[in-house]
Amino acid sequence: MELRHLRYFEALGRTLNFTRAAEQLHIAQPPLSRQIRQLEEELGAELIDREARPLALTKAGTFFLEQCTQLLARVKEVQEATRRISQGQRRWLGIGFVPSALYGFLPELIRSYGEQSKGVEIVLSEMTSVQQATALKSGRIDIGFGRLPLEDPEIICETIAEEALVAALPLKHPLLKSPRLTLAALAKEPFILYPVRPRPSYADQVLQQFRIHGLTLSSIIDANEMQTAIGLVAAGVGVTLVPSSVQRLRRDDIVYRPLSDSSIMSPIIMNRRAGNDSPDLIRFCELVKIHAKGTPPTPRPRRRRSA
Structure with missing residues (x-):
């Protein structure tokens, strides 16, 4: 299995249309169909329900699409990290977050840290609490904000707000x-x-x-x-x-x-990898506690004016 197989299937799984997927990939449709067949043979599983109208993914196909999306995102991040290192941009901070964290103090925290740490590139990744565990251990992110405590000895979890x-x-x-x-x-x-x-x-x-x-x-x-x-x-x-x-x-x-x-x-839970004591991360964690304590009360719903 090669990266192109993942890219081909990701495009097909996203569009559920061989013609549109081939156009996005800038290849002809017959080669795309052959590559998907080869992928299914290698996996020993049908990924596409070709009898369905419109085209549909099988259960195995749905699972494989999720994995493809994550793997391709990881490949892109590795490529970008390698590029940064080659250009001398060695300092970066990867932050994972669940969507609901964006309505609290996180945006202001990121702005504040960016202003105080000009030499650090901030890389943001939306992901679930469970996905953060894998991302932390693989080095994809340095810190995560979620709603669930992660039961993992390699990860330090701290509730910073309720x-x-x-x-x-x-x-x-x-x-x-x-x-x-x-x-x-x-x-x-x-x-x-x-x-x-x-x-x-x-x-x-x-x-x-x-x-x-x-x-x-x-x-x-x-x-x-x-x-x-x-x-x-x-x-x-x-x-x-x-x-x-x-x-x-x-x-x-x-x-x-x-x-x-x-x-x-x-709860809002801050997750980080045990043993990661980089100065940039420590500075960020200190700033987290300041912003979490200073979180303003939840705004009351606006009253509607009568016409």
Whole structure:
């Protein structure tokens, strides 16, 4: 198996169309089809359901596409890191983060560190908490911000902040009559759970909160990421729970409500590789604690003015 096989399959898996994939790869369609066949023979698994209309991935194909995407991203990072070293740019800091971390102090932290550390190139990578574990151990990132504690002796996990969870509901939802909502009320509604994979994830934290309170969700709609979940809420498909800092994502078609139980929280966890004591990383960690302590309170939802 060669890198070109991964690139070919990634293009096909993304487009689900041999013609478009071939055009993006700047090759003819017949060679692309042959290369995919060769790849399937080497793996001993069918990756494409050629009978489906439109074209579809098999379960093995879906798994392999995820792995291809990660491997190709890693190859690109290695190429860029090698280029930086060859040009004398040896100092860089890799930061992994879950999307919800961007609504808190992380953007200001990165700006502040960049201003104070002009000689350090900051490389940002969006990834789940589970993906951060692999990235830390491989050296792909130096530090990560997630929602889950990583049970790994090679990784140091530190909870730097706790965020209350709030409910996100569509406009005119009946539950909006209450200023605060209970988990019991939310459990009766179609509930949008994210991310659906990889697991464990923030989704498992949410499910655990319902279990602790002796509740079972009546209906679950899976979403791949938070932005998708928010969009589904806006469309009236269901409700969801988000960290309170997400209220900074101002949308006119979403209303947030605090929970009656203010102890329901989601942690922000800083992850780093044990034994990595580089001066740049230590300086960044010190700055993290300053910014985490200075995180402003979650903004209250804006009141709508009557027409």
